[in-house]
Amino acid sequence: MDLWHDFHNGVLLLSVVKYMENVITLEDSIVTASLKMAQGNPGALTTLLEMSKLENGLIAMMHLDDLGIRGYKIWLGFKDFCKRDINKFLDCCLNRDKHMIDYINNYPK
Numbered sequence: 001m002d003l004w005h006d007f008h009n010g011v012l013l014l015s016v017v018k019y020m021e022n023v024i025t026l027e028d029s030i031v032t033a034s035l036k037m038a039q040g041n042p043g044a045l046t047t048l049l050e051m052s053k054l055e056n057g058l059i060a061m062m063h064l065d066d067l068g069i070r071g072y073k074i075w076l077g078f079k080d081f082c083k084r085d086i087n088k089f090l091d092c093c094l095n096r097d098k099h100m101i102d103y104i105n106n107y108p109k
Contacts, residue, residue, distance in 0.1 A: 024065060030058070037061065039071030047078040050086055051093075060093035067096065073104045080107075 024033045030052045038045035051057040064074060081100045082089040092100040 022070075033061065037065060037070045037074065041071045041075055043075035043079060044071055044073075047074055047086070047089070051090055054086065054090055056094055057090060060090050063093050063096055067101060069101070069104060073107075076107055077104050 022036050022039075024036055028036070031049070034045055034048040034052065037048055048061060051060055054060075064070070069077065077092065077100050078084060078086070078089045081103045082092060091097075
């Protein structure tokens with residue numbers, strides 16, 4: 001029983017550590033926050049870094065993070081839904097555009 005308890009706690013601890021690696025904190029720079037949100041997707045990273053240069057870009061990034069839109073979903077929103085128009089993507093993020101969110105979340109993996 002102690003072995004199972006230790007194993008279970010170890011798995012839980014590893015899950016928490018993995019989760020915390022992706023949590024954006026006040027110590028993160030724009031680059032590290034963008035890297036966490038991009039989840040290895042180069043298109044998403046480029047989009048986030050370009051968006052961060054715009055007025056309200058960081059607020060838009062916070063909206064994306066709050067909505068759980070990360071990685072390839074960012075790239076889908078920018079490339080497919082907004083046709084690579086960074087200002088349109090910014091506007092959709094700031095307004096939490098329901099059509100964009102539905103498009104992203106219903107896109108087949």
